[in-house]
Amino acid sequence: MSGLGELDRPETPTGPETPTGPEAPGARGSARSEQAPSPATTPAPAPETAADRKPATPRRGAADPVKALMHRHQQLCARAVDPLEIAAGLEAHGITDRTAARFRHRDVFSLAEEMYARVSRDGDAPPPEAPAASRARADWALLTLLPGTLCAAAVAAVHLTHGRSRLFAAAAGTLAVALAIRAALHRGPLSRPDRTVPGRSTTRTSWLVAYALLGNGLLDGAIAGGPDSLPTGTADGPWPLTTAPVLALALACAPAAWTAHLFTARARRKLAASRGLEDFAAAVRPLLLGTFALFLGALAALQTLCAAVLDEPAAHAETLTLGALLFLARLLTTHGFAYAPAVVLTATATLQAAALAAVFTSRLPGCGFLATPVETLVTTWGAGSVPALACGTAALALLVHATRKLTRASAHAPPEPSR
16 A cells, blocks of 8 residues: 555554553452452551552554644645645555545545545644636647647648748748747656656657658659659659648647646546445546547548638548547646557557558568568558557557546646655
8 A cells, every 4th residue: 555554454442451460459459469468467568559559551553543644644634735636645645435435534535525624623733725716718728739739830831832942841840849848748648747748758750740741652663663763742743642640630739628627627526425435436437438529520520621712632530530649648647547558659659660660671682572461451541551550559549548548537636746
């Protein structure tokens, strides 16, 4: 139970132990019966006064187990602004409703309410700090609109320029969109718990987005024996670009932030209305699935619009699977679960790179069999089936993981203060 030790098994205080040994009343009685001289020779003993009695030593135990638990989680109690934060923190440390029963409470929420009520009057714990003022929504709302706006401008510049100017426009647009996404992920609902810049997953995410832009054209050209030249920035070149998925994903930063904010706010309300950890999980699970479906609906609408404007195939399968993967990975990361998203994103990027490497490696003597699975997949369902299959499998794995992690009360606890 993560170092709780004996705090999880508080003993019921009992009365003072019965003294034993020669000082005990029964022992004195037996001693007098064994060595009882005649009444004529032994004077009657003097009556025992209250001053002569020694107080019984109290039994050493957890007379106030809740206070001991508060001392163990002193920082949690000190920074909590309501009992719900204490309940989420206790659940994060492994305290369940069954454990709360050992502290004479029906559930974790009842235990947290007593701990919160006793913080201000117990001398062992400092009073809770005042909550910091929340930043206005316009701050992060404008930042989440910035990547889509800059990406639309970059796509327009690439389509309106030629030659070296097109290369400069593509490079400047890529840099501007990358900085805008970095800023959008630094503040608001999509930011990490410690409010730091995006972590190492940025490299994997960049690869996945780059593959959505260039991968299908490169894979088709590689299977056909090419590519014979570098991409020209058009959809009808020897190495065609698919800009509609990338533009849709950039525009989807805004609905991703709003749906993430909606999920966090609604989960917080359900945490306040719940009276048990299992009740809270059962209430948040449909909220998570509904939020996920809402984001996919917004992304599908944006993809349809971008494909119509750019006159490109819709490619809903690969766009929706990639968007679902990135959204779930970011949602888990913002709630403090960054390990699983990093592993899944790495595996997905590796699988896509392996598909391309297999096609090029098959050109070596005796290695033609390496490209057989990829060629069969592309011939049957097209080049977009490779990223759709890879991202779809990864998104499904993260969705199952999210239904386990994001339905816990500890997932909605505030971050620990930095030391």
